[in-house]
Amino acid sequence: MSAVLSVSNLTKTFPSGDKFITVLSNISFELMAGDTCAIVGPSGSGKTTLLGLSAGLDDPSAGTIVLCGHHLGDLSEDDRASVRNQHVGFVFQTFRLIPTLTALENVMVPGELRGKKNVRQIALDLLDRVGLADRSHHYPAQLSGGEQQRVGLARAFVNRPSILFADEPTGNLDAETGDAVIELLFDLNRTAGTTLVLVTHDMELAPRAGRLLRLKGGQIVSDSALEDPVRSLQPLSTEVD
């Protein structure tokens, strides 16, 4: 079976004044279909940057990324967009629902971008799955944070993506609501067989992922696939709040 996401020797630097700061250095890992992977690490360690690069939202300074068989380095920005539309779903920390669209329309957006047929029905089904069938015509401003993120989940799955990127999906929710959202996320993920990349601060949540990458200072300091998962978690729990 081939890798859904394959990252090798990834380095990202940003210009800062007349110098460059290295945000990610020499990152390599590979995820297979259906894998779930949590990325943890202190603030500023480069988690979001890694996520963005993996999804082809930005260009790496060095290294290669192969996403669903596409060498992202060879593609233009627009071609990467097409790859995302075909294969990628997103869940954002700040929900990022489009304020001018209803819940249903928000869920439909990725499908409409693709020009998919009966996207409306799929979207309605997904809204039903996340328990918001009766709220489909409400605007984001009329929904609570948790409800908004559930709409966000439905949107992420509407194109049946091969891989889903979620950057702290519960970061803006209280613990209880967050838990519910996470349950849904794993549930949807399991049924759809999607590969999941999850950035989180939540140390109870992290172990639920099949794999755990620990970032620090732009480097992978531990990868559960290469170590004993239990030991590797010990020092981490004291480090993260």
Add this chain to the structure above:
Amino acid sequence: MAPWYLKFAWRDSRGSRRRMLLYLSSMILGVAALVSINSFGNNLRNAIDREAETLLGADLSFESSRPFPEEIEFVIDSLGGLQSRRISFSSMAYFERTDDVRLSTVRAQEPGFPYYGAIETDPPSAASTFLTGNNALVDATLMSQFAAEVGDSIRIGTLTYQIAGKLIQTPRETAAIMLFSPRIYIPLEHLDRTLLEAGSRADYEVYFRFPEGRDADAIVENLRPRLREAQVRTDTVEEEKEGWDRSLTNLYRFLSLVGFMSLLLGSLGVASSVHVYVRQRIGTVAVLRCFGSRTWPTFSVYLIQAVGMGVIGAVLGSLLGFAIQASLPLVLGDFLPVSVDFALSWSAVWLGSGIGLGVTVLFALLPLLVVKDVSPLVALRADLEADVRGQKSPLWWLVVVTIGLSVTLFAIMQSPSPKIGIGYSMSLVIVFGALVLVAKTLIRILKNHPPTKLSYVSRQGIANLHRPHNQTLIMTLALGVGTFLIATMLLSQHSLLQQMSLVAEGDRPNLVFFDIQSGQVDGVEEELRKRQLPVLDRVPIVSMRISSINGTTISAMRADTTRNLTWAHRREYRSSYREGLTDSEVLISGVMDPRVDPDTLEFIPVSIENDIAEMLDVSIGDRISFDVQGFEMDTRITSIRTVDWQRMQTNFYFVFPLGVLEDAPQFNVVLSRTDTALESAAAQTAIVRRFPNVSAIDISLVMNVFDEIFSRIAFIVRFMALFTIITGLIVLSGAVLISRFQRIEESVLLKTIGASKSQVLRIMLVEYIALGILAATSGIILALGGGWALSRFVFEIDFVIPTLQLIGLVFFEVFMTLTIGLLNSRGVYAKKPLEVLRAEV
């Protein structure tokens, strides 16, 4: 299936549609201006075409400043058709009942004219009945000035006429012309011919009406050499029409350019609204990009919205344009020779809405291009703004250049000449650029040197002017342009009037008697002395034309196409003779002979004014022959003078020494000075009663007329300036509304940390007052520069600042800004902290 971005564009505009309409209204106003002015212009041209014949009142006219010579009388005879003569001249009209006098243009005419159209009078029948006896038609304005009534007597020359009716509209004349010199129509049969004696000026006219099918233009073409030889001017319907067409086209094109300026301002308003709008959409764009929308389709979403806005603006603008068009004749009526009907002009609609749409979309593109560069990465980051600094991409510059080119192109299209068009767009750039510069400087001063001594509330209000995403600059620009226009107008009007009253101050002459025959000069002076009025100067005037220069006749020059024959060659010169310079003249070369004996000289020495010497391309030693009313006189230029024409004095291009012209047909001017209008009127009345052919002009009257004319022009300019100010205020409303959410948040924040409702309100008050002052000051600073340059270089007069009016203008603008600002912020300061958390953006 429709592409997704069409559907998305529509959905995404939800919640902004009504606000978009508001942003648009400034542009709607601009389109309305263009549509109304152009539509009106087209109607005007149609009206002129349709009523072309009434413009002249005949098929053909001959005109000469002396009685037609015999050979021309022969031509006139041979032309046949219907003919009607008219003699026009300036003369004093004496109102017997009220004992008033006023210099007027008298037209003595025969029955027949006008053959087309009519002289409009009140009562209407007077237009024909006045010809039957010693009757007159008198300009309605003049009659109301002197409280004269139909049936009153007026004296012109030695004859008395009964006023048969008021003149309302006459062929070949507009109401504005009447202001310069009121008209009086009398029958030619009953004209006091002594008024036409040698020396005084009169126009001799004959009007023809030909049977259908005779081509007046062809007749003129045939006769042209002979008529020109005899210095007879001609006019045909076609020529008259062209003349009006040209000047009216220029008029409405000028208005159209002003309308265009308000469209540009409106577009700037649209651009700044779109700028804020796009900022609010960056999150949406980033999400779309994350989920895989491509660059151009994403951009299309917003382009479609902009085009949609443009289309709506064009349609509504056209509709409003029609409404405004209906009001234009009220504003311009006095300057028009025909009445203009209201009719829709589709070409004007296409022009106005096309340009409106184009300009809106182009201006909207500037902020829209950002959409193209929004990185999907933004969706992952909390701070949306960080990544989208409006880079000036090549595409952005392309749009800027396109805007510049289209504006210039339009200006060239609308201007009489490409030069003026380019000049217009250059001045736009300069005015806009200067305003931006002034406004930016003021904003920077406020920012870098905050008024620390003020209260917290005031400081906060002023700080609002330069907070992030402020619309201060755009509003200053929009309001500033209007202020600039109004203030410049105010400044030049004030400076000119000031100059004119200065002229009449001190012991300078302010009462002028002219057309005095040589034998009457002593009598006029005697009358003045009897009233203890000074005789400040007496000047003889002799009319002459140039017949040849250095041996080449004017007609030979005319035949020679390589020579540049100017107005200076053809005009009639009124020259004088005296011993030397007056105090308004400076000799720049040669010497002036005080007195000569013509019998001993081959050439008579003459002094020439510097500018006219340049136009005639002559200098010291050149020979000029004059035709002095039939007598040939050979002269040689022996001196060149400069003349200060600003001085209220009798100034001349040519001055002869004593001993030459004393016996030529001439008339005299006597200058005096009175301190009260009453004295002046009494002196005029006495002298005109004794010497009916003598005319008088009171400088204060000239100033009144001037003021009146200027006020009417100023009215048009203000009408247009108002447009730009309204545009500015709409931009202001848009700006306030668009930042409403931010403001609500702030006001709630302030309240949460303990500010009272009244404090929040006062912060806003300070902000709008400061904004009004900022905009008004920027406009006025610029106007001071412009007004100074105008008076210095164009009018060549001292620059005077009407401080009070300017302060009034500032107050007006501050008041308007405050009103509009507060109206649109209704409720912002009253919001309760909790409401904001759920408020819709």
